[in-house]
Ligand code: FES
């Protein structure tokens with residue numbers, strides 16, 4: 001088992017002019033580029049994802065010293081400013097309905113993003129599910145790791161509350177129940193490569209943005225409110241969809257290990273959504289009420305990015321599928 | 331300074347959170363042990379995972395949700 005799993009990641013394939021030069025620099029120590037105006041979105045997102053990964057898993061073919069290379073940090077800051085501007089542009093501001101803790105679940109229920117879980121439940125075929133498992137692995141094989149960065153930045157109550165939830169994400173001390181490890185077991189049983197980043201070359205812009213937003217919120221103290229709002233929105237949209245995922249996976253006869261990952265999330269996230277809203281965001285906002293807007297920003301960003309990802313995948317599958325499949329996707 | 335840290339938290343319209351180790355009976359009287367630091371006990375009785383909440387309360391009409 002060594003480091004836990006085959007945690008060996010190589011630098012991905014470049015997707016444009018920026019990642020060409022950046023990856024060359026990471027591999028050989030040549031000069032770090034800056035991102036010229038007009039850099040392609042996917043190129044910029046992959047560059048940022050790789051720069052964030054230096055702080056998480058690292059790469060086998062990159063010197064660990066580069067994590068704190070000031071030239072790389074300068075490029076990272078530039079890409080982060082662009083990402084933040086893009087995320088803020090999509091946001092209309094906090095809803096005017098009232099306090100976060102009192103109105104949050106109603107607000108989530110009103111958002112009508114597309115549901116990939118509903119498609120998997122009833123209509124998806126095996127290949128579509130395998131594709132989803134591969135591209136989602138970029139998130140599921142690390143799950144709440146980026147949120148762990150937030151812990152030392154919190155007050156006593158919100159810190160204890162976040163750890164109460166995170167302890168469960170990390171298996172309550174049992175490595176066999178650690179959530180991202182459960183996903184790895186499910187991938188392996190399904191014949192997929194469970195090493196982190198194995199399918200990064202397949203990950204669309206939307207997936208890179210989802211992961212980059214989590215790292216952005218986790219790594220910057222000023223985004224601690226957004227990180228916890230993102231967590232609340234994520235948890236609040238997990239237990240019911242996880243149940244539909246389970247049913248779809250059973251319909252398609254996927255292995256029990258994979259079904260178990262979703263079964264665990266039906267039950268765990270029914271707890272986590274209450275904790276995230278009431279004890280975590282609730283105590284954060286009592287300690288630092290001025291963060292309320294930031295909490296809403298994080299929550300919106302979570303649901304918006306998931307909706308963009310969902311629409312991409314459904315468009316891709318439905319345009320490839322028959323007209324008969326097309327009618328019932330919401 | 332000491333903080334409020336209750337053993338049970340009632341969630342309006344949803345489950346009751348309980349901290350620590352307990353055995354909770356499902357409607358057939360079968361006990362289920364808790365497996366996590368905090369567990370959510372279903373109060374709407376519509377969960378597919380009784381005695382635990384599975385989020386189903388969120389799709390019930392308002393008058394069928396627990397107070
Ligand atoms: S209280 Fe949540 S499903 Fe019953």
Ligand SMILES: [Fe+2]
Nearest residue numbers: 143169179265
């Ligand atoms: Fe999880």
Ligand SMILES: [Fe+2]
Nearest residue numbers: 235268269272
């Ligand atoms: Fe969770």
